[in-house]
Every structure is written in C-alpha cells, then in structure tokens.
Amino acid sequence: MESPPRDALSLPLNELSAREVQSAVARRDVSCERVARACIERILAHEARVAAWVHFEPDGVLQEARRLDRADERGALHGVPVGVKDVIDTADMPTEMGSPIYSGYRPAADASCVALLRAAGALILGKTATCEFAGAAAARTTNPHDPLRTPGGSSSGSAAAVADYMVPLALGTQTGGSILRPASFCGIVGYKPTFGLISCAGVKPAAETLDTIGFMARTVEDVELAARVLTHSAESAWLPQDARLRIGLCRTYAWETAEDATKQALVGAATGLDSHGHHIEDVELPAGFGDLVGTREVINDYERARALAHEWRTKPESISGGLAQSIRRGLAMAADHYLSALRHVEACRRALQHLLEGLDVLLAPSVPGEAPVGLEYTGDHRFQSIWTQLRTPAVTLPTHSGPHGLPVGIQLVGQPHADRQLLAIARLVFAQLGRGPTVAR
Amino acid sequence: MESPPRDALSLPLNELSAREVQSAVARRDVSCERVARACIERILAHEARVAAWVHFEPDGVLQEARRLDRADERGALHGVPVGVKDVIDTADMPTEMGSPIYSGYRPAADASCVALLRAAGALILGKTATCEFAGAAAARTTNPHDPLRTPGGSSSGSAAAVADYMVPLALGTQTGGSILRPASFCGIVGYKPTFGLISCAGVKPAAETLDTIGFMARTVEDVELAARVLTHSAESAWLPQDARLRIGLCRTYAWETAEDATKQALVGAATGLDSHGHHIEDVELPAGFGDLVGTREVINDYERARALAHEWRTKPESISGGLAQSIRRGLAMAADHYLSALRHVEACRRALQHLLEGLDVLLAPSVPGEAPVGLEYTGDHRFQSIWTQLRTPAVTLPTHSGPHGLPVGIQLVGQPHADRQLLAIARLVFAQLGRGPTVAR
Numbered sequence: 081m082e083s084p085p086r087d088a089l090s091l092p093l094n095e096l097s098a099r100e101v102q103s104a105v106a107r108r109d110v111s112c113e114r115v116a117r118a119c120i121e122r123i124l125a126h127e128a129r130v131a132a133w134v135h136f137e138p139d140g141v142l143q144e145a146r147r148l149d150r151a152d153e154r155g156a157l158h159g160v161p162v163g164v165k166d167v168i169d170t171a172d173m174p175t176e177m178g179s180p181i182y183s184g185y186r187p188a189a190d191a192s193c194v195a196l197l198r199a200a201g202a203l204i205l206g207k208t209a210t211c212e213f214a215g216a217a218a219a220r221t222t223n224p225h226d227p228l229r230t231p232g233g234s235s236s237g238s239a240a241a242v243a244d245y246m247v248p249l250a251l252g253t254q255t256g257g258s259i260l261r262p263a264s265f266c267g268i269v270g271y272k273p274t275f276g277l278i279s280c281a282g283v284k285p286a287a288e289t290l291d292t293i294g295f296m297a298r299t300v301e302d303v304e305l306a307a308r309v310l311t312h313s314a315e316s317a318w319l320p321q322d323a324r325l326r327i328g329l330c331r332t333y334a335w336e337t338a339e340d341a342t343k344q345a346l347v348g349a350a351t352g353l354d355s356h357g358h359h360i361e362d363v364e365l366p367a368g369f370g371d372l373v374g375t376r377e378v379i380n381d382y383e384r385a386r387a388l389a390h391e392w393r394t395k396p397e398s399i400s401g402g403l404a405q406s407i408r409r410g411l412a413m414a415a416d417h418y419l420s421a422l423r424h425v426e427a428c429r430r431a432l433q434h435l436l437e438g439l440d441v442l443l444a445p446s447v448p449g450e451a452p453v454g455l456e457y458t459g460d461h462r463f464q465s466i467w468t469q470l471r472t473p474a475v476t477l478p479t480h481s482g483p484h485g486l487p488v489g490i491q492l493v494g495q496p497h498a499d500r501q502l503l504a505i506a507r508l509v510f511a512q513l514g515r516g517p518t519v520a521r
Numbered sequence: 522m523e524s525p526p527r528d529a530l531s532l533p534l535n536e537l538s539a540r541e542v543q544s545a546v547a548r549r550d551v552s553c554e555r556v557a558r559a560c561i562e563r564i565l566a567h568e569a570r571v572a573a574w575v576h577f578e579p580d581g582v583l584q585e586a587r588r589l590d591r592a593d594e595r596g597a598l599h600g601v602p603v604g605v606k607d608v609i610d611t612a613d614m615p616t617e618m619g620s621p622i623y624s625g626y627r628p629a630a631d632a633s634c635v636a637l638l639r640a641a642g643a644l645i646l647g648k649t650a651t652c653e654f655a656g657a658a659a660a661r662t663t664n665p666h667d668p669l670r671t672p673g674g675s676s677s678g679s680a681a682a683v684a685d686y687m688v689p690l691a692l693g694t695q696t697g698g699s700i701l702r703p704a705s706f707c708g709i710v711g712y713k714p715t716f717g718l719i720s721c722a723g724v725k726p727a728a729e730t731l732d733t734i735g736f737m738a739r740t741v742e743d744v745e746l747a748a749r750v751l752t753h754s755a756e757s758a759w760l761p762q763d764a765r766l767r768i769g770l771c772r773t774y775a776w777e778t779a780e781d782a783t784k785q786a787l788v789g790a791a792t793g794l795d796s797h798g799h800h801i802e803d804v805e806l807p808a809g810f811g812d813l814v815g816t817r818e819v820i821n822d823y824e825r826a827r828a829l830a831h832e833w834r835t836k837p838e839s840i841s842g843g844l845a846q847s848i849r850r851g852l853a854m855a856a857d858h859y860l861s862a863l864r865h866v867e868a869c870r871r872a873l874q875h876l877l878e879g880l881d882v883l884l885a886p887s888v889p890g891e892a893p894v895g896l897e898y899t900g901d902h903r904f905q906s907i908w909t910q911l912r913t914p915a916v917t918l919p920t921h922s923g924p925h926g927l928p929v930g931i932q933l934v935g936q937p938h939a940d941r942q943l944l945a946i947a948r949l950v951f952a953q954l955g956r957g958p959t960v961a962r
Contacts, residue, residue, distance in 0.1 A: 171831065185629055195830035279827035281726040289717055310827075313856035386720035386751075389636035390612065415754035419938050497860050 093118035098160045098248040098302040105159035112159035116145035119161045131220040132241040136206035155201030163241045163250035166207040167214045169282040178212040191282025200309045208237030214286040217400040224519045229451040232262030233458030239266040242296045250296045255286040257464025259294045260476040265451035267478040267487030271303035275471035287383035300507045316500035319508045325440040328363035333370040334462045339449030341482030349490045376465045378421040385410025446489035450482035473499040475506040479513040534559035539601045539689040539743040546600035553600035557586035560602045572661040573682040577647035596642030604682045604691035607648040608655045610723040619653040632723025641750045649678030655727045658841040665960045670892040673703030674899030680707040683737045691737045696727040698905025700735045701917040706892035708919040708928030712744035715937045716912035728824035741948045757941035760949045769804035769880040774811040775903045780890030782923030790931045817906045819862040826851025887932035891923035914940040916947040920954040
C-alpha cells in the first residue's frame with residue numbers, strides 16, 4: 081500500500097519527507113539550496129526553544145547545498161538534509177559526544193554512515209545534541225511538543241529536529257533505547273536495524289555488543305530509503321492493502337511498568353489491526369526474558385567502562401556522576417559475570433527465534449507512556465533494551481497519544497536480518513493506524 | 522604445569538618475558554628504565570634490518586619509564602614494554618594505519634586496549650608496522666629469522682618485534698589471520714581471543730564482524746596475563762603434568778594447500794601429545810565449512826568498503842590497488858549476498874559447537890608452511906580465517922620448524938568464551954612439545 085500522494089511542493093519545503101526532497105531535487109523542481117534554506121529558517125525560528133543542535137553553521141550548509149546543485153549526478157539522497165547525532169564523527173564539523181572532554185574536537189574522518197550518506201548526495205545540516213557519550217546524562221534539548229518535557233535520549237537532538245520539521249531525516253544510535261524512546265516521545269518514526277547491519281566505523285562506542293546505528297524520520301519510507309543507501313539492499317515490496325499478517329501481541333515482562341497511555345495504545349493498535357483483518361495472538365516471553373533488564377546493566381557497565389578507559393584514566397573529573405558509577409562498576413566486574421550475562425542473552429536470542437516462527441511481526445510497547453516532565457531524566461529504556469539485546473530490528477510508529485495529547489508510539493519487532501520485511505509491515509501498519517499528534521507547523 | 526623457573530636477571534633484560542619483567546619490577550630488582558633501555562638498545566641494533574616500528578622515540582619512552590619507576594603503586598603490567606600495532610589509536614604517538622592518508626595523524630584518545638594496558642603500568646614502546654588498514658598491502662617489516670622472507674601480516678611489526686626480543690609483548694588485530702599468521706611465521710605465541718572479548722574502541726575497523734584484538738608474546742603466560750588485565754578475568758588453573766586431554770585433530774578443508782612442513786608439524790604434534798597420554802581423535806569439519814573461504818571474502822569486502830567509505834570518497838588515489846578492488850566489490854555487493862554469507866557462518870558456528878562437545882581442544886594447522894620468500898605477499902590466511910569467522914579463541918604455538926629451519930606453528934582452537942581453558946591447555950601443550958627455532962640473541 082503506497083502512501084497517499086500529496087502535492088509536496090505546496091508544503092513548506094522543510095516539511096517534505098526525504099523521499100519528496102530527493103524526488104523534487106532529481107526532477108529539478110526545487111534546488112538543494114532552497115530546501116536547505118527552508119530547514120535553516122525553521123531551525124533559526126525554533127532552536128532557542130528546542131535546542132536540538134550542538135553544531136549548526138548555516139553558511140557552510142548553504143555552500144554545500146550549492147555544490148550539490150551544481151553536481152551532474154543525482155544520488156539517492158541528493159539534497160536531503162540530515163541531522164547527525166554528535167557521537168558520530170564528521171570530518172568538517174566538531175564531534176563533542178555530549179562531553180566537555182571533547183569540546184571542539186574535530187575528527188580526521190567522517191564515520192562510515194556519514195560518508196555513505198554524503199556519497200549519495202545527502203546534505204549534512206549539522207550535529208544534533210546527544211546525552212553524554214550516548215548514555216543517560218541529558219542534553220539541553222526539549223521536547224518539541226512541550227518544552228517542559230524530555231525529548232527522550234540519548235539521540236535527543238535527532239528526534240527533536242525531525243519532529244520539529246527542522247530536517248526530514250536524522251542519524252541516531254541505540255545501545256539501550258536511544259533511538260526508539262526519543263522517537264516515541266517526539267512523535268516520529270524510529271528505526272533500529274538488526275545489530276551490525278550498519279557499520280559503526282567512526283562512531284564512539286558506548287557498549288559494543290549493543291550499539292546500533294539507525295534512523296529517525298517522519299515516514300517509514302524515509303528510514304527505509306536511508307538504510308537502503310547504507311546497506312545497498314533492494315527496495316522492499318509494498319504489501320497489498322488487504323494483506324493478512326500474523327501479529328504477535330507481546331506485552332513483555334515490563335508490562336506492569338507501563339502507564340495507561342501505553343496500555344491503551346497497544347490494545348488500541350491491536351484492535352485496529354484486527355479490524356483490518358490481521359490475525360492477532362498473544363505472545364508470552366519465556367521466564368528468562370525478565371532477566372534482560374539486569375543483563376543489559378551488566379553488559380552496559382562492563383563494555384562502557386572499557387570503551388571509555390582513556391577518558392576515565394585521563395579526565396575522570398570531566399565524567400558525570402552517573403557515568404562514573406557505571407564505569408566503576410564495569411571495571412570492578414569479573415569477566416565471568418559479564419560472560420554469563422552474554423550467554424543468557426544469547427540463549428534468549430535462540431528462544432526468540434522459535435517464538436517468532438509462524439509470526440510476521442511482534443507488536444510491543446515502545447515506551448512506558450508520554451514523555452516525562454523535566455529535562456534531567458530521559459525515560460525508562462526497558463521496553464526498548466529488551467530488543468536491542470536480542471538484536472532484532474525494531475521500529476517505533478507514532479500512532480497514538482496520551483492523556484496530555486502527547487505522542488505515544490507503538491513498537492514493531494522482526495526477526496534478525498528481516499529488516500526489509502519489518503519495514504514493509506511498518507508501512508502498512510502506519511497507514512492503517514494513522515498518525516498521532518504532530519508538532520504545530 | 523608451571524614453566525621451569527629460570528634466573529631471569531641473568532638474561533639480557535630485553536629477553537625477559539612480560540611476567541618476568543613485572544615480577545622483577547614489582548620486587549624492585551630492576552627499574553622500568555633499565556628494562557626499557559635494554560629493549561631500546563635491541564631495537565637500535567636490529568631495526569635497520571627488521572623494520573618493525575613505524576613510530577619509535579626512545580626519549581619519550583625513557584621519560585615514561587622513569588615516571589613508572591617513581592609510581593608508588595605497581596600495576597599488573599608495571600614496566601612491561603609493549604608494542605602497539607599502528608591501527609590502534611594512541612593519544613601521544615601518531616597512528617598511521619599503514620596508509621599515506623593518515624601520515625602524521627594523531628588521535629585524540631588512546632584506544633581502550635592501550636588505555637587499559639597503561640592503567641596497569643605497561644610501557645608503550647612505540648607503534649609497530651601494519652599492512653595498509655590491517656589488510657594485505659605489506660609493510661616494510663622483514664622476518665627476524667630471514668630478512669628475505671615476510672614476517673606475515675597484517676600485524677607484521679608486532680610479531681617481528683616480539684620474535685626479535687625488542688619487546689616481550691605486542692598488541693595485534695586479526696580480521697582474517699593477522700595475528701596467528703605472523704606469529705607462526707616469526708616463531709612466537711599468538712593469541713586471538715573469542716570475538717568481542719576485548720573492546721575494539723579506538724581501533725580502526727577493518728571488517729567489524731571479524732575484527733578481534735589479541736596479543737603476541739614469547740610465552741603463553743604472557744598473552745594470558747595481558748588478556749587478564751584487559752578483561753578482568755581470573756587466572757586460569759595450571760593443568761597437572763599428567764592431565765589427559767581429549768584433543769580433536771582437525772586438518773580442515775584447506776589441508777591440501779598445506780606444505781609438508783605444516784603436515785609434518787601437525788602430525789608431529791599429534792604424535793607428541795599422544796605420547797604424553799592425551800587422547801587424539803580425528804575431527805572432520807562438515808561439508809559447509811569448506812565455504813568459509815568464500816564467505817570470508819564476501820564479508821571482508823562488504824564490511825571493509827563501508828569501514829573505509831570516507832577514505833574512498835575523499836582520497837581514492839591514496840588507496841592501494843588491491844584494497845581499492847576489495848572496496849569496489851564491497852560497494853557493488855547486494856546486501857542479500859552479504860547477509861547470506863553471514864547466515865552461513867552462523868550455521869557453521871552452531872555446527873562447531875556440537876562438534877566440540879566432548880573435546881577439550883582442537884589441534885589444527887596454523888599456516889601453510891614456513892614464511893614465504895619475499896616481502897610483498899604476507900601469506901595465505903585460510904587456516905586462520907576459518908576460526909576467525911567461527912569466533913573461537915585460537916592460539917598459535919611456535920613448536921615446529923620447516924625445511925629451511927624456519928618456524929612453523931601449530932594452532933589450538935577452543936569453544937567461544939572458553940579462552941581461559943584454551944590458554945591453560947596451550948601452556949601444557951607448549952611445555953610438552955617444546956619450542957621451535959628462535960631468533961639469534
């Protein structure tokens with residue numbers, strides 16, 4: 081089922097999707113520079129409130145846009161403005177990782193994902209705010225739906241920028257729930273690919289066996305387009321509108337921590353999908369899956385302590401209290417304790433594979449509820465980190481809202497490496513359930 | 522079985538093992554500076570022929586050695602000189618990756634492995650020569666046993682420096698066979714841990730699902746000590762001298778590519794171990810394992826092209842012809858082709874797990890034979906890359922020699938994450954089989 085066509089050029093250019101920009105630029109209906117100017121104007125108008133960006137230099141962006149306009153070849157993302165989470169290296173912009181240790185730091189090279197986006201003609205608009213080293217210590221970014229609430233983290237700026245129509249597309253990373261949670265809180269689409277699908281070269285590791293690079297956008301088509309460019313995969317088929325999917329409704333062990341908003345979103349989504357003719361069945365995770373909350377902390381502490389060994393050795397005073405505790409725990413942890421956590425997760429992965437047999441997709445909670453009030457706490461990651469550890473591809477769709485009219489996402493989960501199938505299903509589900517609240521334009 | 526004690530201090534200090542240095546320094550029998558001076562003198566005497574180092578500044582090393590001598594606390598590697606392969610970031614030395622693109626490049630931070638070694642008191646002696654981006658384009662390093670022969674690659678300088686008594690310990694990385702092959706050619710111990718055991722943070726990726734950091738030394742105890750420091754694992758038990766191991770003799774699908782030297786080494790090792798009372802049985806790999814030669818190329822091309830996307834986009838003319846071909850193949854490759862290679866390897870991993878049940882260790886060829894003549898070609902990786910893909914820990918032991926009196930290693934392979942058990946077995950096996958040819962002192 082294709083998205084309903086819309087007259088893209090009747091919209092403000094900063095509201096176009098990545099596909100709409102690419103297509104308009106390829107047809108020369110619009111210049112890269114005009115698209116860039118629209119995004120820049122939006123940022124200049126809203127940035128004081130949203131604080132999505134940590135590096136943003138309009139002049140350099142416009143110069144690069146004009147270079148793209150002069151190019152003979154048009155890439156698959158030609159002229160598409162992209163925000164880059166600031167733990168991802170950029171050769172022409174600072175990469176500060178949300179840490180004073182890297183204030184003003186300029187890497188020698190673009191990260192793999194950035195270089196591949198640029199090779200496809202993408203226009204890097206700037207660097208988006210991140211929690212300290214993609215962890216928990218919050219950036220200044222606010223939720224575009226309500227400046228008193230967190231946008232979620234750690235890909236805070238990427239989510240806020242996309243939700244606020246500053247860019248159609250942004251790069252994020254997820255180690256616990258750092259793509260899906262902010263996407264859900266900000267009311268956009270978040271896509272965490274299968275672990276390992278997108279090269280992490282040039283991205284500061286947080287916890288290497290969990291770190292996954294992904295995308296945020298306002299449409300499923302856009303995250304898919306970006307992933308296709310990076311992985312050189314084929315376009316996934318459009319499912320027919322009358323497709324009958326076998327959907328597993330998976331409340332997970334964290335269900336009792338969900339607020340009514342999330343419970344209603346999940347039940348509402350299941351009911352809606354049932355009314356479209358899909359087959360919904362409850363899927364209960366085996367007992368050991370409850371321990372994935374604990375294993376995530378063990379793995380995260382152990383690996384993070386090692387990834388930040390240099391910073392800890394040379395500038396411990398510049399590391400936040402929470403991260404310092406995590407590093408201390410990680411350095412004191414015996415390898416056997418860590419390895420037994422890895423083995424447990426591996427056993428859950430094998431169990432999940434059997435559990436998913438005969439199902440097209442899992443429908444699961446994405447976050448406990450609406451974005452919490454306050455900017456210090458970026459929210460609970462357990463609904464996301466289960467799947468991060470299981471290495472499944474996962475998509476959050478901004479289909480629902482909570483008691484304050486704020487977005488509440490739902491999550492779709494597929495088999496590892498069935499990313500294309502998952503995205504095809506996500507397109508259909510999003511079209512059938514419809515979009516929840518969006519930011520005022 | 523403990524190594525026979527020797528009067529370490531009667532030896533030239535550059536010939537001590539890492540454990541001997543650590544212990545002598547801890548007892549204040551010798552200063553870090555004296556050990557460093559002995560290594561520096563050896564390097565100055567032999568470097569013109571061996572060319573193991575790409576960065577070596579004796580003054581800075583001695584200054585750091587004196588700082589270590591003044592330290593009140595003595596770490597687990599206090600004063601141990603270490604060579605660092607030049608794809609591994611160092612904050613105080615250049616990191617050139619064997620590529621003109623990174624000539625003079627100074628990273629902002631130490632890699633995780635370097636920072637953890639330093640935190641334990643290790644003395645980084647310099648940067649060792651590497652093939653271009655840990656690939657195939659050779660460095661200038663020669664084999665310390667014969668300057669007309671390759672030391673193997675890509676951890677060429679690390680292997681040559683350890684074999685030539687320039688340092689007791691060096692860091693290497695293995696994506697195909699880059700630790701075990703040069704260790705085998707140079708007549709030292711090479712240890713490639715289970716994939717993921719040692720953090721790759723701060724190490725330039727070659728192919729991320731294969732890259733593994735490991736160690737080279739002249740004793741098994743030394744690689745184990747270094748790994749213990751990095752992973753915070755317990756010391757493995759000493760096996761009794763009359764231990765009866767169940768050893769699987771695994772010739773692998775590449776057996777017919779082995780020269781007589783390797784065939785004789787493997788059969789000789791099996792016979793020797795049998796005479797020590799171990800149980801030896803043939804292990805045949807299932808048919809699909811023969812395809813691991815092909816999957817390694819697919820995975821390597823696909824991932825390498827992405828890891829080097831920036832360098833390829835900005836300075837393709839500075840990339841060697843062979844690597845450029847690999848990148849072109851990788852960028853042209855459909856994701857599905859890559860994913861099916863990953864799936865095949867995954868299936869082999871599961872099959873291996875069953876195959877290893879009831880066995881303590883596999884005994885396998887390490888290299889096709891002695892180091893080939895010539896410096897351009899660093900040797901065939903198929904005897905190593907099988908196990909790299911299977912993510913098993915692997916150790917090469919310098920137990921045998923070939924027709925020209927040059928070293929020929931054997932390989933021991935364990936279950937993933939059974940690294941401690943493998944190293945305990947390797948100690949016993951090495952003691953029972955004895956050491957092959959060493960470099961003249």
